Amino acid sequence: MVPVEQLLILITAGVASLFMAWTIGAGSSGSAPFAPAVGARAISVMRAGFFVGILGLAGAVLQGENVADAVGTGLVGGVSLTALAATVLLLLAAGLVAVGIFTGYPIATAFTVTGSVIGVGLALGGHPAWAAYIEIGTLWVLIPFVGGGIAYLTGRLLRCDSISEHHSIPVLGAVVGLVLANIPFSLLGSNSDSASIAGVVTAGLELPxxxxxxxxxxxxxxxxxxxxxxxxxxxxxxxxxxxxxLLVLGGLVAFSAGGSQVGLAVGPLLAAFNDASLSITVPLLALLAFGGIGLLVGSWMGSPRLIKAIAQDYASLGPRRSIAALIPSFAIAQTAVLFGIPVSFNEIIVSAVVGSGFAASGSGMSTRKMFYTVLAWVGSFAFAVVVGYGIMEAVEIVF
Known part of the structure; x- marks a missing residue:
């Protein structure tokens, strides 16, 4: 029997997780995937918000397990997040993301959640998981260069007069097909393992x-x-x-966003329910669906503002630049899902948009906007670590 106090804290943690999922849906995962398509006038802002919510929910259920496990148990060693700690860090991270939504500057959700988990975990007496930090930090640093570089090269390919789009676009489609055939889906696997389309078809056909x-x-x-x-x-x-x-690519990126970003919302909640002092067991699939619904509602209610910000404030995108931005975004997102690394879709998309923009001689790029966005990303991570540590220390003294 769970004590009433613990039950109330778990309920509060659940509400905080749902709020976190809502802010993610309204922010990075809701705005980033279809922003290039909106900028290219391939779809309206409201339709983009609708479809990104549906696809984000599907991605959360089918691909959210790896990142949720990493966020819940892999960022601090020696301790497990309690329900109270999960509540504190989720409210802190969601608050920072909400500030970004209402000010028009996209805060990197992965930075705030990761920083909050680290700060709160260290306050609980845990020790730094340096191997995980190196892995996560390496990907975060590489994203602008890899994503922006691939977007630049793809943009140059599509703008090359000597290569017809009747050849270049099918080749790019083939690359997307290779990635799509090999990404893992939880429902295709057996037991707790995931499986790819290529793996399932190969096993089913029993090829010699x-x-x-x-x-x-x-x-x-x-x-x-x-x-x-x-x-x-x-x-x-x-x-x-x-x-x-372009719309297919936006859908694939929206799906990938759900698979990655839901873990930021339900990972701490998963750790709270795994608390050894509690006798409650909640299936991971149920938590992923819970977080996916939060993403869905957030996308429908709050994403249009940031979709407009990324699509219009950062660059005036055409179809070619948008395609160039979304292809590396899809590949990087699926890489992060595969290895269970929390990433920010704002960082992925904005880096790719910048790269594709340079392929068009940098037209339409706002240097001032980019500077303040990067500053917000770095500042939100450092702020989350420090404030998360301080708040958790104060909470432990009080309780």
């Missing part, structure tokens, strides 16, 4: 080859299929084909 070659063969088939569809669409109408490809 090794699993590695079988999955490679299936992946190539998927890539070729997408390339053929895009080529057929391009032959019908180039502009319509660009918009269709």
């Amino acid at each position: 080859m090794s699993p590695l070659f079988g999955q490679s063969f299936v992946s190539l088939i998927v890539a070729l299929l997408l390339a053929v569809i895009l080529r057929w669409d391009l032959d019908s109408d180039i502009e319509s084909a660009q918009r269709h490809f």
Whole structure:
């Protein structure tokens, strides 16, 4: 039997987690995926907010497990987050993200949540998980260079006069198909393991080859299929084909956002429910669906503001630059999901937008806006660590 005080704290932690999911949906995961498509006028702001919510919920349920485990148990060693600690850090992180939403500057959610977990965990007596910090920090630092660099090269490819879009876009579609065929889905696996489309098809067909070659063969088939569809669409109408490809990419990034960002909201809650002093067991899938619903509602209610900010304030995007921005965003997001690394979709998308912008001679880029955005990212992480530590110390004294 759970004491009434602990039950009340768990309920409060659940509300804080839902609020965190709402702010993520209204902020990074709700605004970033379709912002380039809105900037290219391939979809309206309100429709983008609607679809990103649905796709984010699907991604949360199908791909949210790895990041949720990492955030809940992998950032501080020697201690487990209690329900009270989870409540404190979720309220702090959500508050910082909410400030970013209402001021128009996209705060990197992964920075605030990671900083809050570290600060609160250290206040509980835990020790730094340096190996995890190196892994996370390396990806955070590489995102602007890798994502921006790939977006730049892709943008240059699409703008190259000597290469027809009838060739370049199908090739890019094939690359997306290769990634899509190999990303993990929790419902396709057995027990607690995830599985990819290529892996499931290979096992189901019982191909007379090794699993590695079988999955490679299936992946190539998927890539070729997408390339053929895009080529057929391009032959019908180039502009319509660009918009269709752009919307598919936005959907894939929105799905990936749900799989990554839901872990930031429910990871601390998962740790709280795993508290050894409690006798409550909640299935991870139920927590992921709970967080996914929060993402959905946040996307529907609050994302249009930041969608407009990223799509119009950072750059005037056309279809080519938008495609160039979304392809590396999808690949980086799925890499983070695979390794369970919390990442900010604002950082991913903004870096890719900047890279694709330089491919178009930097037209439409707001240097002042970029400077304050990066400053907000770094400041929010440091602030979350320090304030999270201080608040948890004060809470422990009081309680």
